[in-house]
Amino acid sequence: MPHLLAPLVVEHFLSHYGYWAVFVLVGLENAGIPLPGEIILISAAIVAGTTHQMEIGLVIAAAALGGVLGANLGYWLGREFGFRLLLRYGRVIGLGERQLKLGQYLFLRHGGKVVFLGRLVAVLRVLAAILAGINCMSWPRFLLSNVAGGILWAGLYGGGAFLLGRQIHRIAGPAGITVLVAAVVILVAGLRYVRHHQRALEDAAERVLPGPVAAHHHRHRHGR
Numbered sequence: 001m002p003h004l005l006a007p008l009v010v011e012h013f014l015s016h017y018g019y020w021a022v023f024v025l026v027g028l029e030n031a032g033i034p035l036p037g038e039i040i041l042i043s044a045a046i047v048a049g050t051t052h053q054m055e056i057g058l059v060i061a062a063a064a065l066g067g068v069l070g071a072n073l074g075y076w077l078g079r080e081f082g083f084r085l086l087l088r089y090g091r092v093i094g095l096g097e098r099q100l101k102l103g104q105y106l107f108l109r110h111g112g113k114v115v116f117l118g119r120l121v122a123v124l125r126v127l128a129a130i131l132a133g134i135n136c137m138s139w140p141r142f143l144l145s146n147v148a149g150g151i152l153w154a155g156l157y158g159g160g161a162f163l164l165g166r167q168i169h170r171i172a173g174p175a176g177i178t179v180l181v182a183a184v185v186i187l188v189a190g191l192r193y194v195r196h197h198q199r200a201l202e203d204a205a206e207r208v209l210p211g212p213v214a215a216h217h218h219r220h221r222h223g224r
Contacts, residue, residue, distance in 0.1 A: 014043055018054060022062040027070030030150075032077065032130045037067070038122065038157060045161030056162045064154035067119070071129035071146045078133025086134060107135035115145035119153035 014021045022044050029037030041063045048056040086100060107114070115132055118124030132142050 019062040023066035027066035030070035031074040042161040049162040060158040067150040074129030075133040078130035082134040111137040112145040116149040119149035
């Protein structure tokens with residue numbers, strides 16, 4: 001995914017702000033802004049492992065906490081603003097009431113997997129929380145998947161970089177590409193399935209979520 005900051009700038013930012021750099025950049029990335037959260041986490045973990053100027057436990061904690069809080073912000077933005085924008089302008093891009101309800105239905109069934117596993121895929125890490133909010137995923141389910149995914153991601157990448165040092169770049173690159181390719185294959189297969197069974201899925205969504213799509217959003221938004 002395109003990053004807004006080059007690695008050298010990230011390291012400069014890290015040297016000035018330390019754990020706060022990890023917390024803020026990871027948080028903003030998970031809120032939906034394409035910032036290099038993964039790079040700042042790996043860089044901080046390498047510093048912890050090679051110079052001991054940072055504590056790896058605090059690096060992982062800052063990344064996990066930043067990711068969880070940032071994703072909650074992204075969820076709130078999607079729930080408060082994203083849905084209303086889609087409801088108002090969605091027909092322009094072919095998303096009417098039935099399509100929006102289908103999105104809610106699919107997130108109702110599989111949203112936890114998307115939020116949890118999305119932490120390991122760069123593009124999904126930016127979008128998963130916003131999509132969860134837009135599609136009315138219940139906040140307790142979102143929070144559980146969000147916390148579990150955030151801890152897993154921070155622990156794997158931070159711990160791996162700490163133990164392997166700069167070798168992590170040789171591993172993380174191919175591993176990230178493999179995960180991304182797998183995610184794309186699954187996404188394409190899922191989209192093809194939805195496309196071929198769209199009418200049946202829309203009917204199923206209507207049975208599970210009868211009535212106006214906005215009513216279900218309102219109900220989830222207010223915890224009812």
